[in-house]
Amino acid sequence: MEQLHPGARWLFRISGWVFAIVLLMFLGWFIFPLIFAIFALTPSITGVLLAVVVSFLFFIAFVIIFAEIYARLAYTNWQFEFTQESLRLERGIIWKRYSNVPYERVQNVDITRGIIARLCGFSTVNIQTAGYSYSPRGRPVSEGYIPAVGVQRAEEIRAFVMKRIGNRNKQGL
Numbered sequence: 001m002e003q004l005h006p007g008a009r010w011l012f013r014i015s016g017w018v019f020a021i022v023l024l025m026f027l028g029w030f031i032f033p034l035i036f037a038i039f040a041l042t043p044s045i046t047g048v049l050l051a052v053v054v055s056f057l058f059f060i061a062f063v064i065i066f067a068e069i070y071a072r073l074a075y076t077n078w079q080f081e082f083t084q085e086s087l088r089l090e091r092g093i094i095w096k097r098y099s100n101v102p103y104e105r106v107q108n109v110d111i112t113r114g115i116i117a118r119l120c121g122f123s124t125v126n127i128q129t130a131g132y133s134y135s136p137r138g139r140p141v142s143e144g145y146i147p148a149v150g151v152q153r154a155e156e157i158r159a160f161v162m163k164r165i166g167n168r169n170k171q172g173l
Contacts, residue, residue, distance in 0.1 A: 001079035007120025008148030012074040016067030087144050101144040103164040105129040111154045123154035
């Protein structure tokens with residue numbers, strides 16, 4: 001099984017930052033008033049300022065630690081392999097997801113490079129089948145989605161899969 005490009009860690013870090021910030025905003029409605037109440041029991045303005053500083057430092061530390069742990073686990077647990085019959089994908093931290101995309105169902109191979117991908121030096125490979133699957137976020141995602149491979153490796157993957165598609169079409173009925 002192959003690992004993703006090392007630059008994918010930044011992709012996962014950014015996702016972790018966004019998730020941690022949203023989570024803390026939600027939890028902040030419960031946690032931050034408690035912290036303010038504890039420090040506000042002192043009648044001085046110093047207690048309130050201390051509460052603000054401590055809350056902000058806790059917020060920043062939580063986001064950084066959470067994003068780093070998420071990035072390392074997500075990177076380690078995302079693997080793919082090209083076999084003779086199909087593309088095998090394995091991903092997930094808590095809930096593992098195993099996918100198998102047979103070459104006979106492949107319609108097209110797209111390579112995309114967003115701004116983060118260009119900065120980190122990787123490409124995203126989308127191996128599309130006859131039917132798109134939908135992610136929990138509601139946007140269409142190809143079944144053979146590989147988020148981060150080197151630019152050269154992405155071209156090799158495209159050539160390999162397109163060759164498999166070409167061989168399939170020549171056999172015909």
